[in-house]
Amino acid sequence: MSKITLHNLRHSYVPQPAGPDDWALKELNVEWSDGGAYALLGPSGCGKTTLLNIISGLVHPTKGRISFDERNVTDAGPGERNIAQVFQFPVVYDTMTVRQNLEFPLRNRGMPESEIPKRVEEIAEILDLQDMLPRRAAGLTADGKQKISLGRGLVRSDVNAILFDEPLTVIDPHLKWQLRSKLKELHQRIKVTMIYVTHDQIEALTFANTVVVMHEGTVVQIGTPVELFERPQHTFVGHFIGSPGMNVLPCDLVNGAPHVAGQPVKVQTKASPKANGQRLEIGVRPEYVRFADSGVPAKIIKVSDVGRYRVVETRCGEERVNVIVNDDMSLPADGAHLQFEPAFTGLYADGWRVD
């Protein structure tokens, strides 16, 4: 077990990276504390899997350094790093039984034969695989195979971290939930650092204590699910997390105060914003927008009832603003106005939050 630190890490799949577009990962500095449950969240192609493969040693970073505790492992191979990795598609050794699959990493590392069965039984018990041990691994269902992949990582007592690369992709929906709670339970029990890559916000937010949001090769925010929800550091985080995502409206400065559509808007930002050529926007989640008699004028376009509440789509000029309204509240007829809750309204300059 150890703390994993990434120093000034960059990676490119192009031999001679020139422009910023050539970098799959742009300058990263991240610290993963020992025993944490992390999710790496971002859309497809944002560099999540690259980052994961760099941590496990399958990919050598173009620049930068990776340390496990104080040990520099940048040049160490995956076998030396004692990392477990579960891939998107289950990997099992088809010709072997489940037991042989679990024994495989131990045999490769030269563990004494007498200790192997005990260790295998232990892991099989944790993963509910005891009954399947004598069966051929090839005959198992996808979730069974994923458990074996996981088991092959866990069976080593010296595992530094367990990495998951969208492990539930091929699992049936009703088993997804089961397997996810199994992982959560596993984390409680063995306290190993887990890093879980996904593009599904529900998976990320339910699994992790800390979520790392990535966008176009950079980490845009690291925080708890609540922080991501209440104080997105980047408009991308606001959009990507939440359903529907955060409203982002262009704003102007009038005498140093932000105005939307000519109306003053109170924001949570303490510093007085300056107009220095940056694109200014305000961001507010639909949960924190309400209808009022005065404020930003808007027109109601569409109302969707999603059960416990309604999502009201409005237009403020050209901009779309979603409002979440409880079922029992009536909607204004014409000439609606919107108020934003100041404590949850942020100001963004070129996409980044101004605090």
Added chain:
Amino acid sequence: MNEKAPYQKGWIFVIPVVALVAFNAVIPLMTVVNYSVQETFGNNIFFFEGIKWFQAVLTSDRFHAALGRQLAFTATILAIELPLGVAIALAMPRKGPWLSVCLVLMALPLLIPWNVVGAMWNIFALPDIGLLGKTLNNLSINYNYTQQPAAAWVTLIAMDVWHWTSLVVLLAFAGLSSIPDAYYQAAKIDGASPYAVFRYIQLPKMRRVLTIAVLLRFMDSFMIYTEPFVLTGGGPGNATTLLSIDLVKVALGQFDLGPAAAMSIIYFLIVLLVSWVFYTVMTRKEEA
């Protein structure tokens, strides 16, 4: 008869294929069966002889010798071409421009007509003017495939390996390229040795294509005719007289239609039996 009337005209559509198979397979085969149970002295006069020719063939030393040579030949080329083909496939680049170069080079021998292969090697190995034969003799290795049985065998096997290893390479390569990267990554993380990767990932994933490779190479090599005919003509003496060459000698050289027909049927049944047993064993193991 109050059941629903079955559709009676379906068989019409099967007639073309039945006719085709009848003309190109069943009728010729039946002709051979017909010959195999009769004796003729010419003038289109035949006498029924029962299983006499089968007994004669099965107990003849000449047939045993040819069958022995045939089995030795097939076993040798399988033992060389399979491991060699797999090894080359493993060594080939997985992607990039060199992959295309390798694939084209590999496919070339397969595109050459069989009698041309025979002729090429015939000239290539000639002790007095061939590049190979002349070079070997200049290195003071006494090599003359037209006189030495051992040299004839080595040349024959080298020719077959040259001609057909590519087929195994291409099949094995197809099997290898179907293995997802995650398997190799998982193996690295599990600390697997290169041998373990081969034994537990690559070999199992190549199993199906290698089964096909063995079948194709077995059938082809067991029935090989053109190349040895052009290269050695079965000689020196009878040293490289494989089954098919012997069969043609009996049928067309000596015009012994009865024994030749009986031999053909035995020959055919051997190929069929071995292929069937091999295929059944390989696929049954897979299901278990």
